[in-house]
Amino acid sequence: DAGVIQSPRHEVTEMGQEVTLRCKPISGHNSLFWYRQTMMRGLELLIYFNNNVPIDDSGMPEDRFSAKMPNASFSTLKIQPSEPRDSAVYFCASSRVFYSPLHFGNGTRLTVT
Amino acid sequence: DAKTTQPPSMDCAEGRAANLPCNHSTISGNEYVYWYRQIHSQGPQYIIHGLKNNETNEMASLIITEDRKSSTLILPHATLRDTAVYYCTHFGNEKLTFGTGTRLTIIP
Numbered sequence: 001d002a003g004v005i006q007s008p009r010h011e012v013t014e015m016g017q018e019v020t021l022r023c024k025p026i027s028g029h030n031s032l033f034w035y036r037q038t039m040m041r042g043l044e045l046l047i048y049f050n051n052n053v054p055i056d057d058s059g060m061p062e063d064r065f066s067a068k069m070p071n072a073s074f075s076t077l078k079i080q081p082s083e084p085r086d087s088a089v090y091f092c093a094s095s096r097v098f099y100s101p102l103h104f105g106n107g108t109r110l111t112v113t
Numbered sequence: 114d115a116k117t118t119q120p121p122s123m124d125c126a127e128g129r130a131a132n133l134p135c136n137h138s139t140i141s142g143n144e145y146v147y148w149y150r151q152i153h154s155q156g157p158q159y160i161i162h163g164l165k166n167n168e169t170n171e172m173a174s175l176i177i178t179e180d181r182k183s184s185t186l187i188l189p190h191a192t193l194r195d196t197a198v199y200y201c202t203h204f205g206n207e208k209l210t211f212g213t214g215t216r217l218t219i220i221p
Contacts, residue, residue, distance in 0.1 A: 004156075033209070035211075042211060042212070042213055043157070043200075043210075043211040044210075045208055045209065045210050048208075055207075056207065056208065059208075089154075091156050091157070093156070093157075099145065099204060101147065101159040101162060102149075102157075102159060102209065103159065104156030104157045104158070105156050106155060106156050107154075107155075107156050
């Protein structure tokens with residue numbers, strides 16, 4: 001079991017650029033979650049999917065943020081255009097079913113200059 | 114969303130039991146309590162969860178009060194590698210959200 005795999009591990013980009021973060025959940029897991037962590041706001045839930053369907057995206061901060069899950073083994077979080085205040089660590093997590101324990105990836109550290 | 118209260122920080126001597134409290138008075142009757150920890154710069158790691166009964170696994174024990182409004186995570190023999198931020202949470206309003214947690218420091 002390789003765990004939840006996120007890429008890239010680090011991303012540095014300039015303001016205004018498009019950023020795409022990627023996540024491969026654990027095989028057989030049906031739920032996927034995107035979180036963002038900053039010193040100021042802690043761990044924030046952005047969006048979650050169940051069986052590839054977005055269930056709640058109320059945590060997505062702005063229309064600049066979008067997430068997709070085209071199949072059970074892949075999800076993306078896109079920021080377009082990026083801004084310096086988007087700098088954070090973005091975590092993806094998956095769970096076998098919705099209420100079971102979450103398994104987190106090691107995150108993507110995003111820096112927007 | 115889940116509303117939990119935890120002390121911001123705690124110290125524990127290496128080899129001793131670390132007892133981390135959490136208040137979750139808004140938890141619903143069918144919601145599990147989950148505990149996670151986050152070691153610096155890593156993703157949160159699942160530790161244990163429970164509904165009503167006390168639970169134990171290879172990492173920790175979980176004691177839940179009879180009214181389910183609070184719980185205590187017990188690390189029976191803390192090691193330096195247990196230094197981390199510990200979060201308790203539950204699926205409030207169908208969302209697993211995290212508070213600020215307890216920063217546990219294990220003292221050699």
